[in-house]
Amino acid sequence: MGKISNEELLLKLTSKFDGHINLVSEPYGLLTFETEREQIIEVLSFLKTDLQFIHLTDITGIHYPDQEKPFGVIYHVHSLVNGVRVRIKVFLASADVHIPTATTLWDGANWMERETYDFFGIVFDGHPDLRRILNVDDMTVFPMRREYPLEDPNRIDKKDYFFGR
């Protein structure tokens, strides 16, 4: 694994952002934690400048309709020097799906955030050009949200219970 262990990383993060690094886990060795949207840019910028996580691998969204804060934004950042990745999650309430943009830190965040907006309707405040990217411009829904089914819900031949789901 990398030159810097997850414990060391976590120690540095918790000492800097005490109380804002929650729900820490390590699925398959990848340090994962949750933070709040007020802190996210500071956390990312601390990771980038102080801990050498210079490569923004990915930004994507997720939707858990049953949660109090259903919309998640998931960042994967990567330290090429130390060979370590970190996953950061921020959850947002459905009444207020706003989060500050990461384009201030990485130019590459631009299209990743546009994609997340396009599919989940998460608004990245301060984004220079937040438009739909893959879907048609006049689409009115955010198709990756769970309330939009893939297929016509009136079909009767493909009910989930036929498949033990």
Add this chain to the structure above:
Amino acid sequence: MQNHLLITDNDPQSELSTLNLGPTHPATHGVFQNVLQLDGERIVSGVSTIGYIHRAFEKIAEHRPFYQITPLTDRLNYCSAPINNMGWHMTVEKLLGIEMPKRVDYMRVIIMELARITDHIICNGVLGVDTGAFTGFLYMMQHRENVYEIYEEICGSRLTTNIGRIGGFERNFNDIAFAKIKKFIKDFPPVLREFEALFNRNRIFVDRTKDVAPVTAETALSYSWSGPILRAAGVDYDVRAQEPYSSYQDFEFEVPVGTNGDVYNRFLVRNEEMWQSLRIIEQALAKIDKEPSHIFHADVPAFYLPPKEEVYNNMEALIYHFKIVMGEIDTPKTEVYHAVEGANGELGFYLVNDGGRSPYRLHFRRPSFINYQMYAPMSRGMVLSDAIINMSSLNVIAGELDA
């Protein structure tokens, strides 16, 4: 509703003209639209519009069992479909904690490196075509065909391969497949050498590509670039070397890097990667000989479909067949990110699993999508003909771009 940005130029005195490059332009090799504002031959500004072949793979994947997602990955980067297939299999195996036998790892390495070679053949060949040299492309194309015959021998299909299964391969490589692989690594090096002789010091080619669209390492990293184009800018990041998967740590190979990230550097890096791929295949063939020749999948009956004869004659096999097909097997409720070095860069799979038969959420980190966003900004100030070869050397594949 805000429409996609149009550059309107209402000033009658203006000398600028607007050009729609794409969506179906012969020079873009795929469905890309760029609305460019030109001052004569020079690009003043540009806007990329993408999504013309968006097929909602991430949504579809939420409704499919794991093994039915492999054909979706074929259709991302269809120039090197096996890498996507293997990347997906390895993601699921990582989720399930399945350990592969060494022989399967080496078989996968052979297939993935062949796929990398075909992808680079296309990219570098087409770069030659766009600079006016058709010969190299046609000459190399014959050998892509030979690789496709190898795929055909192994899995029965050529372009969208659906090769391998979760837990290994669907069948062992036969003798003809091995013979064809050996023939390929014997026949291809002289061709590649000749291809390099045709281009590397060719005055016309070098004049057209050298110092065209140079990219500094800082800019490339800021735009989250990965793959050959990042390495051409001087950053030695290769997933195979940094986070070895599929036993890449057993192989000796070099990660070629360029200096200033221009089109010429990208061309050279890709050529060198083909040499390294050949080197890896050679080593893998030698290693495979030392492994027991009957092993082509891991012993995971709960996830690897049993052969049909067994299903009809053997109780356990029938049960497992039923359980796999009906999705009755519990999977861990967790999340996993797995990255492989695709031909264009880091191809990542972010899989969130809720224990069901299909993913709760699956996100593809598609290198073409992330690499391409710099295209419009970097075209500013370039002449149109340079912008065309810049696009060729980014090797953006429409399927991977639009998912």
